[in-house]
Amino acid sequence: MRTVSKTVTKHDPDAGARTTSRHTKQGNLRVALIGNPNTGKSTVFNHLTGSHQHVGNWPGKTVEKKEGFCRRDGAEIQFVDLPGAYSLTAYSLEEVVSRDYLLDEKPDAIVVVVDAANLERNLYLVVQVLELNVPVILALNLFDVAVSRGIEIDIPALNERLGVRAVPTVAREGEGVDDLLDEILAVAHSLPGGEHGPQGRDFTPAAGSFCSPAPDFVLDYGEEIEAEIFPLERKIAQYPDVRGRFPQRWLAVKLLERDENVAGKLEGVRGGPALVAAGEEGADRIRARTGEDAENLLADRRYLWINGVVTDTVTKTGPEGPTLSDRIDRIVTHRYFGIPIFLFVMWAVFKLITDVSLPFVDWVDATVNGPIAAWARDLADAVGIDGTWGESLLVDGALAGVGNVLVFVPILVFLYVMLTLLEDSGYMARAAFVMDRLMHVLGLHGKSFLPLMVGFGCNVPAVYATRVLESRKDRLLTGLLLPFVTCAARLPIYILLAAVFFPRRQSTVVFAMYLLSILFVIIVGIVLSRTLFRGKERFPFVMELPPYRLPSVRSVRIHTWERTAGFLRKAGTVILGCSMVIWFLLAVPVSGEGSFADTPIDDSLFAGLSETVSPVFAPAGYNSWELTGTLVTGFVAKEIVVSTMGQVYSSAGDTGDTADDESFGEDLREIGKGFAEAGGDAILTLPRIIGIDLVSAEEEQDTALEAAIRSDFEEASSGHGSLAAFAFMIFVLLYVPCMATVAAERHEFGTKWMWASIAINLSVAWTATVLVFQVGKLLGFS
Amino acid sequence: MTLTGINKGTVVRVLQIRHDKETSQRLAELGLHLGSLVQVLSRAGQDPLLLDVKGARLALSRHLADGLVVRALGEDPTTQGKRRRLRRRRAQGA
Ligand SMILES: Nc1nc2c(ncn2[C@@H]2O[C@H](COP(=O)(O)OP(=O)(O)OP(=O)(O)O)[C@@H](O)[C@H]2O)c(=O)[nH]1
Ligand SMILES: [Mg+2]
Numbered sequence: 001m002r003t004v005s006k007t008v009t010k011h012d013p014d015a016g017a018r019t020t021s022r023h024t025k026q027g028n029l030r031v032a033l034i035g036n037p038n039t040g041k042s043t044v045f046n047h048l049t050g051s052h053q054h055v056g057n058w059p060g061k062t063v064e065k066k067e068g069f070c071r072r073d074g075a076e077i078q079f080v081d082l083p084g085a086y087s088l089t090a091y092s093l094e095e096v097v098s099r100d101y102l103l104d105e106k107p108d109a110i111v112v113v114v115d116a117a118n119l120e121r122n123l124y125l126v127v128q129v130l131e132l133n134v135p136v137i138l139a140l141n142l143f144d145v146a147v148s149r150g151i152e153i154d155i156p157a158l159n160e161r162l163g164v165r166a167v168p169t170v171a172r173e174g175e176g177v178d179d180l181l182d183e184i185l186a187v188a189h190s191l192p193g194g195e196h197g198p199q200g201r202d203f204t205p206a207a208g209s210f211c212s213p214a215p216d217f218v219l220d221y222g223e224e225i226e227a228e229i230f231p232l233e234r235k236i237a238q239y240p241d242v243r244g245r246f247p248q249r250w251l252a253v254k255l256l257e258r259d260e261n262v263a264g265k266l267e268g269v270r271g272g273p274a275l276v277a278a279g280e281e282g283a284d285r286i287r288a289r290t291g292e293d294a295e296n297l298l299a300d301r302r303y304l305w306i307n308g309v310v311t312d313t314v315t316k317t318g319p320e321g322p323t324l325s326d327r328i329d330r331i332v333t334h335r336y337f338g339i340p341i342f343l344f345v346m347w348a349v350f351k352l353i354t355d356v357s358l359p360f361v362d363w364v365d366a367t368v369n370g371p372i373a374a375w376a377r378d379l380a381d382a383v384g385i386d387g388t389w390g391e392s393l394l395v396d397g398a399l400a401g402v403g404n405v406l407v408f409v410p411i412l413v414f415l416y417v418m419l420t421l422l423e424d425s426g427y428m429a430r431a432a433f434v435m436d437r438l439m440h441v442l443g444l445h446g447k448s449f450l451p452l453m454v455g456f457g458c459n460v461p462a463v464y465a466t467r468v469l470e471s472r473k474d475r476l477l478t479g480l481l482l483p484f485v486t487c488a489a490r491l492p493i494y495i496l497l498a499a500v501f502f503p504r505r506q507s508t509v510v511f512a513m514y515l516l517s518i519l520f521v522i523i524v525g526i527v528l529s530r531t532l533f534r535g536k537e538r539f540p541f542v543m544e545l546p547p548y549r550l551p552s553v554r555s556v557r558i559h560t561w562e563r564t565a566g567f568l569r570k571a572g573t574v575i576l577g578c579s580m581v582i583w584f585l586l587a588v589p590v591s592g593e594g595s596f597a598d599t600p601i602d603d604s605l606f607a608g609l610s611e612t613v614s615p616v617f618a619p620a621g622y623n624s625w626e627l628t629g630t631l632v633t634g635f636v637a638k639e640i641v642v643s644t645m646g647q648v649y650s651s652a653g654d655t656g657d658t659a660d661d662e663s664f665g666e667d668l669r670e671i672g673k674g675f676a677e678a679g680g681d682a683i684l685t686l687p688r689i690i691g692i693d694l695v696s697a698e699e700e701q702d703t704a705l706e707a708a709i710r711s712d713f714e715e716a717s718s719g720h721g722s723l724a725a726f727a728f729m730i731f732v733l734l735y736v737p738c739m740a741t742v743a744a745e746r747h748e749f750g751t752k753w754m755w756a757s758i759a760i761n762l763s764v765a766w767t768a769t770v771l772v773f774q775v776g777k778l779l780g781f782s
Numbered sequence: 783m784t785l786t787g788i789n790k791g792t793v794v795r796v797l798q799i800r801h802d803k804e805t806s807q808r809l810a811e812l813g814l815h816l817g818s819l820v821q822v823l824s825r826a827g828q829d830p831l832l833l834d835v836k837g838a839r840l841a842l843s844r845h846l847a848d849g850l851v852v853r854a855l856g857e858d859p860t861t862q863g864k865r866r867r868l869r870r871r872r873a874q875g876a
Contacts, residue, residue, distance in 0.1 A: 120813075543840070547839075
């Protein structure tokens with residue numbers, strides 16, 4: 001299959017209005033992919049279009065509609081991957097997206113991707129889609145799972161009962177996807193307009209008389225309900241505006257269900273309110289006659305009908321008894337073992353991410369600041385900007401900025417690998433199940449714990465991970481708590497300061513920072529859920545747990561690469577821009593005799609600006625422009641705190657170009673060797689998964705730097721250096737994590753909440769740091 | 783009796799759904815509707831219940847389970863038996 005693909009994300013509320021003209025012009029077919037959550041829609045979509053949409057083994061990954069194209073036999077088909085939905089009675093936000101797409105944008109055909117191993121429940125959506133009277137093709141996906149469970153489906157019989165074409169597929173392996181495409185094309189050719197696709201059409205019977213596989217699906221709801229559907233349909237037929245927008249019978253059923261969404265859509269349409277009223281009267285009569293609510297009765301009838309189909313078409317010959325998945329669940333979701341297992345898994349993941357990636361972090365760090373910095377200087381030499389501010393901008397600005405991003409990458413790669421494994425195995429959904437009760441204390445559901453755990457690696461992907469959560473309130477609250485989770489980037493600061501001020505209790509102090517982080521998440525969570533988020537709607541926790549699956553190497557590779565590349569793109573722009581600004585501030589003299597890019601750091605604009613901020617930290621014991629300055633640069637990224645310390649405390653200023661004399665080839669060899677060593681170190685860390693490994697993280701410290709840090713803290717706090725340093729670490733723990741996190745928060749939650757998050761972090765951090773210093777002083781700590 | 787009070791391993795039939803319209807429709811599309819058969823796979827303390835609903839595994843908060851009035855049909859450790867029973871009862875009940 002040759003595919004030409006292009007993925008477009010659209011946020012276009014009234015695209016439906018223009019779709020007709022657009023697609024008439026291009027003459028291509030628009031096919032929507034719908035189905036229950038986690039049935040493999042995105043996997044099918046990726047195969048058809050060559051895209052890389054998010055795939056994983058938990059319900060609710062796709063939350064926006066995604067478009068892609070597939071070219072075959074000269075025809076271009078536009079596919080639209082939609083969020084999973086359990087029915088067309090849209091309940092959650094992403095289900096509204098799917099339903100609105102089907103109703104408002106009227107795709108030419110709909111592929112319903114169903115879980116062949118779980119046909120009965122899946123057919124509930126299928127019958128509702130069939131009622132739309134749009135050509136439907138059924139993808140019986142996860143067919144391998146069905147086969148392994150001994151489930152046999154009589155496909156011809158199913159086709160006949162539903163009036164559709166069903167194609168067995170194993171989308172993960174790409175099996176059957178070609179056949180599916182053939183069926184789609186067959187439908188395309190049978191549409192009015194033939195070869196070149198259909199022209200614009202509506203749901204009126206006259207225009208809809210295409211010889212498609214499913215033009216006239218009718219599910220018999222039984223006498224009491226049919227007696228109401230028929231008059232409603234007649235009434236709908238009287239209003240052309242309504243008739244043109246919705247399939248009649250489907251609309252009649254929705255009116256009897258008193259569907260609010262549909263009522264909303266009908267509001268401004270001529271005849272709409274009258275129809276809604278007629279629907280309510282009909283529902284009342286049904287209730288009076290049967291004693292049941294119409295919507296409950298409708299659901300019951302649908303299942304009754306489906307049960308008949310399933311009884312006739314599905315046979316199960318597989319082994320009796322619980323599946324392997326059930327057996328694993330008995331342990332993993334166990335009343336007492338569940339939480340310990342969850343914590344162990346999370347802890348192991350966290351340990352693996354930090355321990356295994358740290359040698360690679362050091363390697364990237366060494367490579368960027370060694371050979372690559374030297375090459376940059378050579379390059380500056382070659383183009384004749386050697387020794388000018390241009391070189392400084394290149395090396396101290398751009399390179400330092402990009403370098404900081406690159407230092408993140410090894411951590412992120414391992415994080416993404418672990419996340420993909422958690423996702424693809426199906427454990428992620430179990431974690432939510434197990435942690436549910438504990439998270440209630442914070443006003444959240446269990447699912448929120450996962451982004452928080454991710455945050456220990458890096459807050460940036462954690463912000464995006466909040467998409468796991470269904471309700472906006474949960475996403476927001478979790479997003480506001482995330483910055484309090486101490487990320488890997490804060491670790492070097494703790495380690496450095498603990499080495500200076502608490503050399504004998506270094507590990508205790510560092511570990512205390514992790515405990516404090518958890519404590520602050522809990523405290524802030526309790527406070528926020530009882531103030532800002534009090535009484536906000538809570539999504540009732542109901543979630544399907546997919547069966548466990550063995551993650552495939554291919555999907556881990558693709559995911560990790562996609563996510564890493566995405567991070568590089570995003571963080572690269574933000575961090576690069578910010579580091580240029582800081583370089584500029586350090587280069588501009590505001591006093592003394594220095595000139596641009598050649599000024600003592602004390603005279604720089606940076607020092608000047610820091611001095612205006614530093615009095616704020618007087619009650620916390622570290623009122624010095626150097627320390628304040630490091631905190632200010634720490635806004636950009638926490639690694640910069642340590643590097644800024646190195647800059648502002650070094651009187652010599654020059655780091656020395658030791659790598660300069662080596663040839664390019666030698667440099668490359670060094671880099672390769674460093675990578676091999678990092679790999680070796682990483683493997684060595686594997687068996688040592690106990691405690692935070694401070695020994696290897698602590699490199700030969702510049703004693704001059706240590707002394708400078710100590711004296712500055714002692715001076716600024718007038719003799720309470722250690723206490724001030726501890727207060728400083730707490731501020732680092734609690735204040736705004738980094739620009740990339742802020743940018744991610746803005747992207748996910750909007751500008752208003754981004755500022756709210758910054759305000760919460762700064763106020764909590766300042767209050768805590770001042771409290772620690774003042775109370776500590778009273779208690780006599782130094 | 784509501785679903786919360788049902789023991790592990792028991793198969794029940796849903797008799798009544800005491801939830802608002804939206805919630806009951808949501809439950810219905812997940813397979814929990816009037817007359818549906820459900821097996822409780824695990825119930826522990828304040829945790830959500832783990833259910834077998836039409837062959838799928840469903841985690842359901844206790845709040846939601848409280849609103850489901852059910853009748854116990856007896857213990858049935860295997861899903862397979864449940865499915866067979868489901869079909870038989872459906873055939874008889876309809
Ligand atoms: N064994 C097997 N696994 C499959 C098949 N198709 C998809 N999967 C896996 O099923 C899981 C769900 O696939 P997705 O494509 O993410 O499902 P989706 O329908 O897009 O899910 P949402 O967007 O969350 O609604 C992934 O772990 C896939 O690797 C299949 O045919 N066989
Ligand atoms: Mg998807």
